[in-house]
Amino acid sequence: MATAVQTVERENYLNANYGIKSWLLTTDHKRIAMLYLISITAMFWIGGFFAMLIRLELLTPAGDLVSSDTYNKLFTMHGIIMVFFFLIPSVPAVLGNFLIPLMVGAKDLAFPRVNLLSWYVYTIGAIFALVSMVMGGVDTGWTFYTPFSTTYSNTHVMGVALGIFITGFSSILTGLNFIITIHRMRAPGLTWRRLPLFCWSNYAAALIMVLGTPVIAITLLLVALERAFHIGVFNPALGGDPLLFQHLFWFYSHPAVYIMILPGMGVISEIITCFSRKRVFGYEFVALASIAIAVLGFLVWAHHMFVAGISVYAALVFSLLSYLVAIPSAVKVFNWTSTLYKGSIRYETPMLYAFGFIGLFTIGGLTGVFLASLGLDVHVTDTYFVVAHFHYVMVGGMVMAYMAGLHFWWPKISGRMYPEGWAKLSALLVFVGFNTTFFPQFILGYMGSPRRYHAYPPEFQVLNVLSTAGASILAVGYVLPMIYFAWSLRYGEPAPPNPWNAVGLEWMTPSPPPTHNFDETPVVTWEAYDYENQPQEEVTVGH
Amino acid sequence: MATSDIQVAEHALQHHFADMDQQRETSTFGMWMFLLTEIMFFGGLFCAYLVYRASYYNAFVEGSQKMNIWLGATNTAVLICSSLTMALGVRAAQMAKPKLMIVLLLITILFGLGFLGIKAVEYHEHWTNHEFPGPNFHFETGDPEHPATDPQHTEIYFSLYWAMTGLHALHMVIGVGLVLWIVIAGMRGAFTPHYYNPVENVGLYWHFVDLVWIYLFPLLYLISKKHGG
Amino acid sequence: MHNMQHTDESVGHVVPASLYVLIWAVLMVFTAITVFAATVELHIFNIVVALLIATIKGTLVVLFFMHLRYSPKLTMVTVVASIFFLFILFGLTMTDYLSRAWLTNQVPR
Numbered sequence: 001m002a003t004a005v006q007t008v009e010r011e012n013y014l015n016a017n018y019g020i021k022s023w024l025l026t027t028d029h030k031r032i033a034m035l036y037l038i039s040i041t042a043m044f045w046i047g048g049f050f051a052m053l054i055r056l057e058l059l060t061p062a063g064d065l066v067s068s069d070t071y072n073k074l075f076t077m078h079g080i081i082m083v084f085f086f087l088i089p090s091v092p093a094v095l096g097n098f099l100i101p102l103m104v105g106a107k108d109l110a111f112p113r114v115n116l117l118s119w120y121v122y123t124i125g126a127i128f129a130l131v132s133m134v135m136g137g138v139d140t141g142w143t144f145y146t147p148f149s150t151t152y153s154n155t156h157v158m159g160v161a162l163g164i165f166i167t168g169f170s171s172i173l174t175g176l177n178f179i180i181t182i183h184r185m186r187a188p189g190l191t192w193r194r195l196p197l198f199c200w201s202n203y204a205a206a207l208i209m210v211l212g213t214p215v216i217a218i219t220l221l222l223v224a225l226e227r228a229f230h231i232g233v234f235n236p237a238l239g240g241d242p243l244l245f246q247h248l249f250w251f252y253s254h255p256a257v258y259i260m261i262l263p264g265m266g267v268i269s270e271i272i273t274c275f276s277r278k279r280v281f282g283y284e285f286v287a288l289a290s291i292a293i294a295v296l297g298f299l300v301w302a303h304h305m306f307v308a309g310i311s312v313y314a315a316l317v318f319s320l321l322s323y324l325v326a327i328p329s330a331v332k333v334f335n336w337t338s339t340l341y342k343g344s345i346r347y348e349t350p351m352l353y354a355f356g357f358i359g360l361f362t363i364g365g366l367t368g369v370f371l372a373s374l375g376l377d378v379h380v381t382d383t384y385f386v387v388a389h390f391h392y393v394m395v396g397g398m399v400m401a402y403m404a405g406l407h408f409w410w411p412k413i414s415g416r417m418y419p420e421g422w423a424k425l426s427a428l429l430v431f432v433g434f435n436t437t438f439f440p441q442f443i444l445g446y447m448g449s450p451r452r453y454h455a456y457p458p459e460f461q462v463l464n465v466l467s468t469a470g471a472s473i474l475a476v477g478y479v480l481p482m483i484y485f486a487w488s489l490r491y492g493e494p495a496p497p498n499p500w501n502a503v504g505l506e507w508m509t510p511s512p513p514p515t516h517n518f519d520e521t522p523v524v525t526w527e528a529y530d531y532e533n534q535p536q537e538e539v540t541v542g543h
Numbered sequence: 544m545a546t547s548d549i550q551v552a553e554h555a556l557q558h559h560f561a562d563m564d565q566q567r568e569t570s571t572f573g574m575w576m577f578l579l580t581e582i583m584f585f586g587g588l589f590c591a592y593l594v595y596r597a598s599y600y601n602a603f604v605e606g607s608q609k610m611n612i613w614l615g616a617t618n619t620a621v622l623i624c625s626s627l628t629m630a631l632g633v634r635a636a637q638m639a640k641p642k643l644m645i646v647l648l649l650i651t652i653l654f655g656l657g658f659l660g661i662k663a664v665e666y667h668e669h670w671t672n673h674e675f676p677g678p679n680f681h682f683e684t685g686d687p688e689h690p691a692t693d694p695q696h697t698e699i700y701f702s703l704y705w706a707m708t709g710l711h712a713l714h715m716v717i718g719v720g721l722v723l724w725i726v727i728a729g730m731r732g733a734f735t736p737h738y739y740n741p742v743e744n745v746g747l748y749w750h751f752v753d754l755v756w757i758y759l760f761p762l763l764y765l766i767s768k769k770h771g772g
Numbered sequence: 773m774h775n776m777q778h779t780d781e782s783v784g785h786v787v788p789a790s791l792y793v794l795i796w797a798v799l800m801v802f803t804a805i806t807v808f809a810a811t812v813e814l815h816i817f818n819i820v821v822a823l824l825i826a827t828i829k830g831t832l833v834v835l836f837f838m839h840l841r842y843s844p845k846l847t848m849v850t851v852v853a854s855i856f857f858l859f860i861l862f863g864l865t866m867t868d869y870l871s872r873a874w875l876t877n878q879v880p881r
């Protein structure tokens with residue numbers, strides 16, 4: 001149990017300065033990470049609120065809770081908030097910002113003030129979007145397809161589009177910072193081959209952020225110009241091509257899904273290796289697979305447009321390329337599994353989430369391969385099959401990885417241990433709730449239930465009710481961590497520097513770390529995940 | 544001289560960098576990465592241009608005939624001159640010649656403003672000719688023997704013209720602002736051969752804006768042999 | 773102290789002013805050439821010539837005015853990467869537009 005109570009708390013990044021100004025004007029990457037944590041958690045709950053309304057409406061076949069116009073707004077706003085304001089920043093802005101300088105042995109990111117700016121830019125964009133939503137919302141779908149969004153929609157397209165445009169710059173600045181930090185600020189001895197896989201994954205995601213986000217920025221700008229000046233770049237009535245919008249939109253938005261998943265994969269790599277006490281199998285392959293996903297991810301975007309009217313020859317090309325992009329993801333799954341093999345496995349909460357990730361991401365990823373097949377896609381596109389697919393990868397995959405990472409690094413971030421019993425219960429609730437919510441949707445979609453409809457034929461009701469029930473369980477699974485993380489800040493057991501006995505520079509600092517991270521720049525002489533040469537010690541806290 | 548400029552540099556060293564070398568290389572790399580995002584940003588517009596030009600070549604030719612090649616060429620020359628003075632200005636900072644740097648940068652600003660002035664003249668002409676897209680758009684080739692064949696898609700040409708040159712002009716305005724900021728900092732003695740990185744980085748931005756125009760000019764102005772030369 | 777190559781460039785590479793002026797002169801000449809070439813009817817080659825000249829000019833600006841010639845290799849990788857991804861955007865988008873007319877029963881736009 002706890003040792004003698006300390007009378008003077010050691011100085012760390014949390015107590016180094018007090019007052020709201022010291023937080024709002026901070027350039028410390030750890031504090032900025034916490035600012036992001038608060039912002040994206042708030043956005044998660046707003047997005048979740050819309051999800052709740054959607055699932056409530058879908059309890060009954062008739063469209064009786066809200067009108068169809070309102071329902072259009074609900075799923076649009078749910079998608080926009082969850083994608084742009086929660087998932088894309090989640091791991092990079094919270095865990096990446098906090099950990100990357102620590103993991104490379106630096107005192108901060110390359111551009112600390114740019115880092116703070118990125119949070120302000122994010123917040124301003126989010127406020128734009130939220131205000132537009134309060135004023136009536138937007139009903140175009142998060143995909144903003146033209147000419148509905150440019151010409152015919154009577155909702156606040158401009159406000160929301162501008163909000164996303166602004167927040168996109170936050171993503172660009174974060175990505176820029178990560179790439180440059182990892183290139184230029186590594187400690188002596190930290191070669192690329194010794195770099196933690198969390199850094200490799202965030203680096204790959206940062207490449208996508210930097211290359212892809214500007215394209216959606218200009219696309220949304222064109223949408224705004226078209227709405228404002230009634231030009232016809234995307235409007236067929238005025239000579240434009242709506243498919244051009246879709247090409248430009250998906251050129252970013254497909255790689256964006258890899259922005260969302262890659263950092264999560266990085267988290268899983270860190271956790272699997274620590275809780276198997278084994279070096280990651282095929283480290284180089286996992287690292288290169290991250291880069292391969294980033295590059296190949298840019299080549300496949302028109303698989304979202306198979307039935308939109310693109311030429312069938314182009315569709316063939318994109319279908320083939322989409323199969324290719326599955327390969328590096330599969331490589332990662334095989335390597336994680338091989339890491340587990342003959343490892344010394346511990347079942348703490350982060351590892352439970354990691355197991356959940358591997359299973360659910362595999363299902364989501366495989367169904368993605370189904371969708372890459374032209375013939376099958378024609379049958380299930382715009383049905384709940386697609387909805388289930390992307391929720392499996394984004395929620396069953398990414399959000400679980402985010403939860404895993406929060407639990408894994410919580411001791412480092414807060415200096416406290418979370419209550420393990422409650423955490424395990426929450427992980428179980430999340431897993432059960434998630435599958436109950438989304439597996440029925442595969443069946444619904446295969447049977448032909450279209451997405452974005454607020455009414456459906458009565459024979460689909462049982463599955464919809466099951467899905468809503470699952471969502472309630474899932475919600476509980478997400479509420480509990482909020483409560484016990486907050487609780488732990490005051491009542492949790494004080495955490496030692498390395499509660500999990502993990503290998504990595506971040507575990508060589510106190511929990512929480514001091515503002516300047518390291519008293520002296522560390523010199524790295526060990527290979528990544530060198531668990532063989534690390535003495536096996538009992539985990540002394542937790543449970 | 545050497546002591547005080549190293550002192551200036553040391554004062555400028557940020558706490559998380561080991562030395563000025565690392566800081567300088569890192570900040571320049573940062574600017575290059577930012578320019579990479581700008582390439583993709585403009586790239587979206589170039590993609591739209593490519594798609595529509597490939598599909599509606601004649602409409603684009605007709606639209607392009609209404610561009611003033613001489614004003615466009617002059618603007619190209621103005622920007623190239625401004626890049627020269629900008630590069631020489633950075634060089635002056637490297638060579639511990641702050642006054643020369645300021646003069647060269649001020650000339651750069653003048654060239655930039657000149658570009659914007661010529662652009663304004665062009666815009667005014669297009670505006671009065673109803674060549675701004677929207678409900679008031681009305682396209683005439685001005686040649687009675689060759690009436691407009693596809694005014695709907697010529698309107699798209701003009702949409703892209705205004706969007707691309709407008710975005711470029713916005714970047715020019717920002718560029719002028721940045722150079723002005725460097726001039727003011729330079730007048731306060733902020734730069735030395737050991738610390739001139741902001742000058743270099745603003746120079747990179749300026750040259751990039753020139754680079755975009757180097758592509759915009761032929762694509763928008765020089766599509767095809769003008770009727771009657 | 774830090775991991776990358778120590779290039780001893782705290783003063784940075786100084787390019788001779790005469791080289792800058794030479795590059796400027798070449799850029800001006802190519803501008804004149806491109807304007808002249810636009811007045812000659814070259815059919816399909818008009819665009820090729822125009823883009824070729826623009827690329828030559830652009831390369832000179834990037835190499836010399838932007839000091840890419842004297843910069844670390846990583847900078848060049850950045851430039852090449854941006855061009856590569858830009859071409860992916862152009863190229864794969866055009867696979868759609870160029871092949872739409874190939875199906876005989878599809879009405880070309």
